[in-house]
Amino acid sequence: TQLLEQSPQFLSIQEGENLTVYCNSSSVFSSLQWYRQEPGEGPVLLVTVVTGGEVKKLKRLTFQFGDARKDSSLHITAAQPGDTGLYLCAGGETSYDKVIFGPGTSLSVIP
Amino acid sequence: DVKVTQSSRYLVKRTGEKVFLECVQDMDHENMFWYRQDPGLGLRLIYFSYDVKMKEKGDIPEGYSVSREKKERFSLILESASTNQTSMYLCASSFRGPRSYEQYFGPGTRLTVT
Numbered sequence: 001t002q003l004l005e006q007s008p009q010f011l012s013i014q015e016g017e018n019l020t021v022y023c024n025s026s027s028v029f030s031s032l033q034w035y036r037q038e039p040g041e042g043p044v045l046l047v048t049v050v051t052g053g054e055v056k057k058l059k060r061l062t063f064q065f066g067d068a069r070k071d072s073s074l075h076i077t078a079a080q081p082g083d084t085g086l087y088l089c090a091g092g093e094t095s096y097d098k099v100i101f102g103p104g105t106s107l108s109v110i111p
Numbered sequence: 112d113v114k115v116t117q118s119s120r121y122l123v124k125r126t127g128e129k130v131f132l133e134c135v136q137d138m139d140h141e142n143m144f145w146y147r148q149d150p151g152l153g154l155r156l157i158y159f160s161y162d163v164k165m166k167e168k169g170d171i172p173e174g175y176s177v178s179r180e181k182k183e184r185f186s187l188i189l190e191s192a193s194t195n196q197t198s199m200y201l202c203a204s205s206f207r208g209p210r211s212y213e214q215y216f217g218p219g220t221r222l223t224v225t
Contacts, residue, residue: 030212031212033213033214035216040219040221041219042115042201042203042218042219043154044216045215048210048212088153088154090212090214092212098159098169099212101153101154104153
């Protein structure tokens with residue numbers, strides 16, 4: 001069974017700080033997705049990484065896929081209160097288009 | 112933009128009632144999913160469907176059933192609601208094929224069973 005772990009579980013930082021959250025597995029994934037979920041809302045897809053070593057940038061967010069395609073990281077530069085939310089990583093299972101979700105990192109950015 | 116809508120944002124039902132949650136997507140996605148999300152347990156897959164009238168059990172199907180009569184619509188049914196089914200219910204959809212892992216979620220239904 002494929003599993004995804006995320007760290008840290010909770011993170012509280014001041015506005016303007018940088019941070020990195022991690023998504024790890026012992027399994028290889030064909031791709032990994034990152035989602036952000038705001039309180040009381042559904043997750044919103046941010047990015048998909050497919051190739052080992054791939055780096056994608058979305059404004060102040062930088063996503064990296066590990067060379068072995070078993071892990072990923074999300075780095076946020078100069079965090080803002082609008083970045084507050086639950087960050088979920090997800091990876092595709094091998095059958096039926098199902099996705100495995102990590103437990104998430106809950107980020108709080110304090111003004 | 113992909114739009115996934117859910118029939119209710121908040122719902123309060125009594126134990127033993129039959130509950131219908133409906134999800135509609137407008138992107139012609141083949142796959143549709145129902146999850147529940149609970150603190151400390153993350154997102155758990157209840158059922159999914161990869162085509163009209165097709166359904167597959169997810170990780171926690173007990174106490175739930177689903178219906179997919181049209182491609183754009185996927186319903187979750189709680190036959191006899193119980194208090195342990197109080198949760199946030201999320202519907203999602205995706206294409207089949209290489210982009211199948213990119214799921215698009217609705218806003219969620221916060222269900223309380225009393």
